[in-house]
Amino acid sequence: MxxxxxxxxxxxxxxxxxxxxxxxxxxxxxxxxxxxxxxxxxxxxxxxxxxxxxxxxxxxxxxxxxxxxxxxxxxxxxxxxxxxxxxxxxxxxxxxxxxxxxxxxxxxxxxxxxxxxxxxxxxxxxxxxxxxxxxxxxxxxxxxxxxxxxxQLRRATFYPALGTDRPFVEFTERGQLSGLRCGEAPMLAPAVDDAKLCGFVGGPSQVELFDARGILRSRLSYLAGKRVRSQSFYDNGKPSVQDEIAGNQRTERHFSSEGVKRRETVWLLLERSAVKQREQEFSERGTLIRDQRWNSAGMPIGDDSYYLNGQPRAKSAYSGSGEARTVEITEFYDSGERAAKGRFKAAVRGRQVPIGTHQRFSEKGTLLAESIFDANGRITRERSWDENGELLSDDEVFEDGSRKAFVQ
Structure with a gap:
């Protein structure tokens, strides 16, 4: 048949x-x-x-x-x-x-x-x-x-009868460790000693992962099955990313291929989530160019930027809460002298709305311009001065954009 x-x-x-x-x-x-x-x-x-x-x-x-x-x-x-x-x-x-x-x-x-x-x-x-x-x-x-x-062993994975926790280990053809995910308890024996690899015994583990060419790609550290530190590398051996946990804080650092730190971010670890607390950005030379900060609720409390010469470019300071939350922004010349300042409404949702008095200065510190805004962000008065401090204009500004000389 x-x-x-x-x-x-x-x-x-x-x-x-x-x-x-x-x-x-x-x-x-x-x-x-x-x-x-x-x-x-x-x-x-x-x-x-x-x-x-x-x-x-x-x-x-x-x-x-x-x-x-x-x-x-x-x-x-x-x-x-x-x-x-x-x-x-x-x-x-x-x-x-x-x-x-x-x-x-x-x-x-x-x-x-x-x-x-x-x-x-x-x-x-x-x-x-x-x-x-x-x-x-x-x-x-x-x-x-x-x-x-x-x-040679290529991969070992444990499939539990209950739950979705699937720890695994991977090796290159050379026999070098290339991948690891730990479970809540040791599960991969006798394929590997994950009790040691995953830090269930003897304190935090030290694990190195390699690619198929035998090049070191990352270093990991586990404690009781949880990854507490990791570091990955470029082909030239320079660090690429570092990630570590200490207590309730997680810190992640990114580097250029020349080994210069370009960004560092810190999170507050909660029971089921993480809240960003600080993020810093750095230039190719490694100098700080931006520094942002948040409170434990994830609300911004500061945002500072810098010129490459190290002088401040702008500083933002937040205060208040809810609809009454505001931010005061100060801008600077690269000499370090103040260039402008002003306050804005900074509610959780919606754009920033200018309020109060906003001023701009010369590099010598002379007041050059001033704008006054009402509580709704509408400009109501504008003034300007020359470099010698002589008043050039003083106008009252109306809802339709028209203006006239301000009268006391």
């Missing part, structure tokens, strides 16, 4: 008498993701299948109904074994094996519902195991491991 076959991974269609068990089995295998690491599919072929020495057609339920045994399917032209599947009383249940070029590529067991249940393995052409897992009714459980063709 012949069977049209499109790919080595495709299972035979469900026999009519089997109640679609084979179809459920195929869907479960795909859903479980077992085939993601499998070798590529072969070209379309025609298979000949036999069970207990007799030809059968898995797509014809009549040929397998009520039968028990191990069905084998071979490539018609080459005679190479393609797959083996157990039947129990006409239902595809038990061992399933797939072959590539006559060599075992993967195997697992399916239950009566057609779901993978129990151990499952995949193999390299040299016969080494490249993946091994245990399934519970279609779901991966416990330690799942994958390997390089040479036999």
């Amino acid at each position: 012949t069977l049209p076959h499109r790919a080595a991974r495709q299972r035979p269609a469900a026999p009519a008498g089997a109640g679609g068990a084979a179809s459920r089995m195929a869907a479960a295998a795909l859903a479980a993701g077992l085939w993601l690491l499998a070798p590529g599919a072969v070209q379309a072929a025609v298979l000949d299948c036999e069970l207990n020495g007799r030809s059968v057609n898995p797509s014809d339920g009549g040929s397998t109904a009520g039968k028990t045994g191990l069905m084998r399917c071979r490539h018609r032209d080459t005679g190479e074994l393609q797959r083996e599947q157990q039947l129990q009383n006409g239902v595809f249940m038990g061992l399933v094996r797939f072959y590539e070029k006559g060599k075992l590529a993967r195997e697992h067991i399916v239950n009566a519902a057609g779901n993978i249940h129990g151990p499952a393995r995949e193999f390299a052409p040299n016969g080494r195991v490249v993946r091994e897992a245990v399934y519970d009714d279609g779901q991966e459980r416990g330690l799942v491991r994958s390997f390089y063709p040479g036999g």
